[in-house]
Amino acid sequence: MKWNVFQIEEYPGSLWQDWQTIVDKAHCGNPMLEKSFVKLLVEFYGQDIYVARAMKGEQLTALTLLEKHKRVIWRGFKPSQCQIALYVTLESQDQNLSGLVKAIPGSCLKLDLYAIDPLEQSPLLESIPASGRSEFATNIQTRFNGSFDEYWLQRPKKLRQNISRYDKRVSREVGTPEFHIVTDPEAICDATDRYGMLESQGWKGKNLTALHPGNLQGQFYRNLMLAYAKKNEAAVFEFYLDNMLVASRLTIFSDRMMIALKTTYDETYKKHAIGRLLLHKVIEHLFQKKYTQVIDFYTNATKEQLEWATEQRTMYNGSIFGNSGIAMMVFSLAKIKGWIFNRLRNTRNDG
Amino acid sequence: MTVEKLGIEQLLTRVKELDKSPIFLRPSWFQQFEKHIVPASQSPFYLSMNGEGEQNTFLALMEETTKGRFGYQTHYLHSLTNYYSPYFDLGGIQGVNTYCYQNLVSQSRQMLTLYDQVNLLPLTRQQAMAWRDAFAAIGFSGEVYEHSSNWYHDDIENVEHYWSLRPSRLRNTLKRKRDKMKKEGGYDISIVNPSNISELRSYLADYHNVYFDSWKKTEPTPGFIDSVAEDAWLRGELRLGLVYHEKVPVAAQIWFVAHGKAYIFKLAHRKTYTEHSVGTVLTAFLFEHVIGEDGVTYVDFLTGDDDYKKDWMNHCRPLYGVQLCNTKTTVGLSMSLANTVSRFGKQVLSAVSKKA
Numbered sequence: 001m002k003w004n005v006f007q008i009e010e011y012p013g014s015l016w017q018d019w020q021t022i023v024d025k026a027h028c029g030n031p032m033l034e035k036s037f038v039k040l041l042v043e044f045y046g047q048d049i050y051v052a053r054a055m056k057g058e059q060l061t062a063l064t065l066l067e068k069h070k071r072v073i074w075r076g077f078k079p080s081q082c083q084i085a086l087y088v089t090l091e092s093q094d095q096n097l098s099g100l101v102k103a104i105p106g107s108c109l110k111l112d113l114y115a116i117d118p119l120e121q122s123p124l125l126e127s128i129p130a131s132g133r134s135e136f137a138t139n140i141q142t143r144f145n146g147s148f149d150e151y152w153l154q155r156p157k158k159l160r161q162n163i164s165r166y167d168k169r170v171s172r173e174v175g176t177p178e179f180h181i182v183t184d185p186e187a188i189c190d191a192t193d194r195y196g197m198l199e200s201q202g203w204k205g206k207n208l209t210a211l212h213p214g215n216l217q218g219q220f221y222r223n224l225m226l227a228y229a230k231k232n233e234a235a236v237f238e239f240y241l242d243n244m245l246v247a248s249r250l251t252i253f254s255d256r257m258m259i260a261l262k263t264t265y266d267e268t269y270k271k272h273a274i275g276r277l278l279l280h281k282v283i284e285h286l287f288q289k290k291y292t293q294v295i296d297f298y299t300n301a302t303k304e305q306l307e308w309a310t311e312q313r314t315m316y317n318g319s320i321f322g323n324s325g326i327a328m329m330v331f332s333l334a335k336i337k338g339w340i341f342n343r344l345r346n347t348r349n350d351g
Numbered sequence: 352m353t354v355e356k357l358g359i360e361q362l363l364t365r366v367k368e369l370d371k372s373p374i375f376l377r378p379s380w381f382q383q384f385e386k387h388i389v390p391a392s393q394s395p396f397y398l399s400m401n402g403e404g405e406q407n408t409f410l411a412l413m414e415e416t417t418k419g420r421f422g423y424q425t426h427y428l429h430s431l432t433n434y435y436s437p438y439f440d441l442g443g444i445q446g447v448n449t450y451c452y453q454n455l456v457s458q459s460r461q462m463l464t465l466y467d468q469v470n471l472l473p474l475t476r477q478q479a480m481a482w483r484d485a486f487a488a489i490g491f492s493g494e495v496y497e498h499s500s501n502w503y504h505d506d507i508e509n510v511e512h513y514w515s516l517r518p519s520r521l522r523n524t525l526k527r528k529r530d531k532m533k534k535e536g537g538y539d540i541s542i543v544n545p546s547n548i549s550e551l552r553s554y555l556a557d558y559h560n561v562y563f564d565s566w567k568k569t570e571p572t573p574g575f576i577d578s579v580a581e582d583a584w585l586r587g588e589l590r591l592g593l594v595y596h597e598k599v600p601v602a603a604q605i606w607f608v609a610h611g612k613a614y615i616f617k618l619a620h621r622k623t624y625t626e627h628s629v630g631t632v633l634t635a636f637l638f639e640h641v642i643g644e645d646g647v648t649y650v651d652f653l654t655g656d657d658d659y660k661k662d663w664m665n666h667c668r669p670l671y672g673v674q675l676c677n678t679k680t681t682v683g684l685s686m687s688l689a690n691t692v693s694r695f696g697k698q699v700l701s702a703v704s705k706k707a
Contacts, residue, residue: 193556200574205387214559214573243549 001054001061001096003103008049015051019063022088029256030120032084036227044220045079052100062089072109081220083298085116087124095127101322109322109330116316128318136317137300140309144294148287159307163280166273177239179281188229191236192222195248199264221250228252239278247278258292354400354458359385362397366407366443374607376442379582381411381431387575388433389413395431400455408444410455425682428466437653439473452485460489467683472498472672473654479671491675492687498672500656502664510643521662525635528628539595540636551584554591557600565619576617583607592637594629602629606637612649613641
């Protein structure tokens with residue numbers, strides 16, 4: 001594999017066609033690696049993006065998107081809306097990552113790649129030395145094998161009891177939530193806006209991390225959901241109480257997998273665990289309809305979330321060092337400096 | 352007479368929302384402000400004062416402590432305001448006067464003197480001076496500074512009267528643009544009248560989509576806009592104007608109307624529709640509605656000295672902030688001295704430049 005790195009505007013040929021060609025052959029059915037997802041990420045969040053392209057002879061074998069992070073450090077382009085490394089490859093063997101680092105223009109002492117998914121990107125993961133790998137998140141999936149009742153019976157007893165209790169409490173105190181599924185392209189933008197306006201009323205709104213039709217993130221998801229709805233590959237699941245939206249989930253999917261992109265709920269219904277009741281309903285619905293094989297949460301699962309999963313896996317970050325001697329020395333010195341700084345700060349705070 | 356430090360929940364139960372309170376000084380405004388805007392580093396509270404048999408009045412504040420490079424701490428008290436706030440004053444009372452400020456400050460002396468600096472804004476000049484004098488009595492030195500401007504129109508008799516006072520340039524532009532929109536067709540302009548909150552949110556989403564595509568900077572906390580708009584809608588005070596072209600929202604404005612006054616809170620149009628002046632046409636539509644239908648005699652463009660405002664309004668007044676430094680604390684005194692030196696420096700520079 002021989003790597004070349006180009007500024008995205010100077011990529012020779014049609015980048016998105018090349019990207020999709022690799023996805024179709026090696027990552028088929030992962031909606032988060034589809035060109036329609038990645039292209040939108042670049043349009044909304046990309047600034048000074050570089051494309052690294054690997055060829056084997058005349059054949060394109062891998063593509064990844066990079067950006068300069070610090071003077072001699074580069075990183076994979078991965079806005080927070082994306083939970084997987086934007087790296088697609090046809091090569092099942094070594095990825096020649098040292099060749100990739102060498103191909104980066106200027107001097108690159110370190111390249112960081114975030115959120116490497118072993119299920120999707122094992123050749124990449126295996127090409128990174130163990131010393132350069134670190135755990136990023138514990139991701140979970142729920143596979144729709146068998147019936148919902150079988151799945152539910154296999155969940156921990158405490159989860160089943162809690163959901164049953166919440167369900168009764170909601171019915172008793174606020175009524176039975178109405179379940180809506182929005183898939184129509186004509187309605188999906190409004191559903192995404194509703195999602196954003198609900199999320200903005202909660203803690204994420206105050207933290208300035210909520211999506212909302214009035215901000216860039218809201219517009220990104222609006223465009224994303226519309227693009228996937230046009231392919232019949234997007235669904236917004238909603239819960240209503242008294243005609244008021246109280247919980248919502250944004251998802252995109254293929255025959256192979258559904259990705260739970262975002263979830264929110266009305267915090268005034270916190271004690272009713274309305275968000276969890278919606279998840280229960282969504283999983284039940286997906287077991288019944290079976291239009292996809294698995295739902296992947298692409299999240300760092302909490303202990304409570306693990307209870308819903310049929311499968312779990314560790315996602316990784318990876319660092320590849322350039323000129324190994326100099327790089328090791330520079331980063332060791334940086335680590336020592338950080339350690340001394342922390343010690344001094346702790347001493348001062350203790351004092 | 353007693354002064355108490357309250358949280359928002361206590362305030363909401365103690366202070367009745369006076370019908371005639373300006374929207375921006377009501378407990379419900381501050382409740383939304385706390386919910387959406389106040390950062391974790393700042394703690395809001397309300398100084399509530401009540402006399403026998405009198406309505407509670409309150410001052411909405413937030414405290415903040417910062418740590419300097421050499422470890423010293425500075426204790427600030429700020430008005431519970433930011434760029435969304437067109438006014439600041441005592442809440443829960445009609446006819447605030449200098450005596451009210453003096454009373455509140457003297458009654459809260461013990462608490463207020465714990466702070467090194469108190470910052471209040473936006474204020475009229477009269478208010479800023481009154482706060483400065485009230486705080487001077489408890490050992491604070493005050494610096495009044497210009498903060499922003501407020502365009503408004505008062506004494507409006509009716510729609511014809513209002514238009515008769517506008518420059519002919521504006522009237523001609525409006526006629527031309529209205530005719531053009533009519534000729535092109537596909538435009539729909541209205542002040543929406545949602546029947547439920549979900550419908551309102553859908554219109555608000557249209558507003559936000561327009562706003563995002565306008566020339567304006569993205570709102571950091573759009574949820575605040577939604578909350579105050581919903582609150583105003585529940586009280587019948589919201590006027591949400593929208594222009595659609597081929598069913599796509601292209602201009603949107605949020606106005607509030609209360610007690611004979613209209614407040615222009617938010618306005619935006621899509622960049623691609625600038626040459627069609629859809630915003631101007633919508634502003635005119637809303638003016639005619641609030642004067643003709645709601646019977647307002649006063650329209651307020653709130654803060655900001657944008658050039659286009661002068662065509663619609665007949666008065667502009669500067670808005671001020673006041674920085675009050677506690678001369679009884681070391682940090683406060685040093686801040687006060689810094690202000691004095693800065694003021695002196697500016698005076699010298701001004702004198703030199705005049706001579707030159």
